[in-house]
Amino acid sequence: MTDTLSYDVAHLLAGGMVLVSFMLLYQDRMSALLNVFALHAAVLSLSVGWQAFVQNAPHLYVTAFIALGLKAMLIPSALRRIVRRLDIHREVETAVGIGVTMLAGVGLVALSIVLMLKVTAGVDPLGRQDLAFALAVILLGLLMMVSRRNAVSQVVGFMSLENGLILAASGARGMPLVVEISIAFSVLIAFIVIGLFLFRIRERFDSVDLSALHRTRGDTH
């Protein structure tokens, strides 16, 4: 295996994640959004798997497998069930227009690549590219969280952000296993908590639109 090939493939996969992050940004249907998120997680798992192969680090396969099983299959299907039960699969409410969001996204990606390449000049090129792309994915996830009003799409934004974190951690050569497994666990816990919240929110307000939730702003009650 030549170095250039391994580099190119890692580059391709990490770049693919940024691309899928963009696809998340312009989805306007809940089911499509969840499908794209599953794709996002699948690309992540491929990317982590490739890193495991290149770095000769078998424990990363575990991370890749968790990403595939949990995030690409289990969580999207659970979310799909929630969406169906709550009957909110029609439209995704956005707080900001999609055009503006996309432009902001392009700006963020440019920013993260310029920043990371400058800062990490001393690190080996493979990890460096991965870090740059990972930061882009993280920022896009943040952007998605602020530009959506719906609780489910905010959660999807948050999970795509976590995917970016795992991409970064896997790109860092030899980062210990403890961290990766615990990340997976914490995502699981986070998901359970979120699930609880979604149902509770539904019980109370008959809507998962978070703009229904701002009575506590200030002391107005």
Added chain:
Amino acid sequence: MIAAATLACISSYRVSARINAAASLATLFGAASFLAIRPEAGTLLFIDDLNIVFIVVNAFVGFTTSVFSASYIGHEIESGRLTQNHIRFYHAMFQSMMFGMNLALVANNIGLMWVAVELATLTTVVMVGLYRTHEALEAAWKYFILGSVGIALALFGTTLVYVAAQPVLGEGLQTMAWTNLIVHVASFEPAILNLAFVFLLLGYGTKVGLVPVHGWLPDAHAEGPTPISAVLSGLLLNVALYAVLRFKMLMAGNAGAVAPGPLMIGMGLASLTFGAFMLYRRRDIKRLFAYSSIEHMGIITFAFGIGGPLANFAGLLHMTMHSLTKSAIFYSVGHIAQIKGTQQIAEIRGLTQSHPLLGWGLVIGVLAIAGMPPMGIFMSEFLIVTSTMARSPWLAVPLVVGLLVGFGALMRHVNTVAFGEPLGRDAPDQASYAPLYGHLAIVLAAGIYLPAALVHWFQAIAILLG
């Protein structure tokens, strides 16, 4: 200590506030034993001069809170706001949260510390939403989203630190250990460290409640059960601050990296000023003290940002005093809110007449937190101001203005709440006064006389902090 916390997590399902308190007491003894016997640093856990202070404060306030929570929760069951199932859940979560916080403090590994902080966050989110009211859910959701984003940023910062350390220390677990990082930090790539610190400060700063990212704090304090407000203010903010301090020590060890001080001074001053002004217009009493926590975390961050032995000493002292005083205030506020059936300041009057013990406890607590002379907080604030004067006089101006503004606001509110004709519902109080007055007594004693051993101990840490 950790075993105790984990065990308690299981056993407290058998519903008893007593078990909760006993477990916390065991944790306290465990923590105190670290004072005498100090275990060798392992790759995952370690004890040193800095974290032992945090651990002891943490365990002590955790214990008194569990005593307070026993009487608080008893009242909540009687009034039907919580059921037995809630309580079981509550106690399990309480112990998991204490476990998470203690683990974060003893962790020798930046990854493990991150996991522990996340654990503490998730458990507190659930506790804040315990009442299942509209406001509590909103507060919990807000806390959850902001907390998760903060913690995500912190993880990215942690990864960057690892990336910076990896060329020097090689691969594997030992590269994430504090004890190794701090020795070799001088040869890390400074540019990566800079970027990492920005992420870490924003990430853990969210949990400290520093101003641009403080949005979750007042809601979470106001809507959760009061024992949780007490541990949030008194402990969780400290744990996050501890993380920031550790990374600050790393930054200070590398000559090429940007100095972390000015960033922390900036965020600290912003929090102080913002918190102080926000105190004026509060109508909810728990929210009032939540903003006061933002103000004080600002002061502490500012002190550590100034740096140097004296300011660090003052920062540590202030942190300890703030934990004790603020949790004492929340103990009294919790009972007051239960008696009056409201948290609105306008509906509470004349507490010193209707409930002298609680009322005067609150007055003393507020005087202490506002920085009146005989109390410990006065001393630490005084030290912070003088050390700022010595090092950069201009920064002392906004600091003193912020302190005075906060003082005025607190005096105004405590005056209306504590004095005048009693107003509102009057019910006999079944409060537990021991935690409240115990804390206040320590704060008062610290203000009058600090034991020499304690002073030496804090001075050693202050030098360690650089």
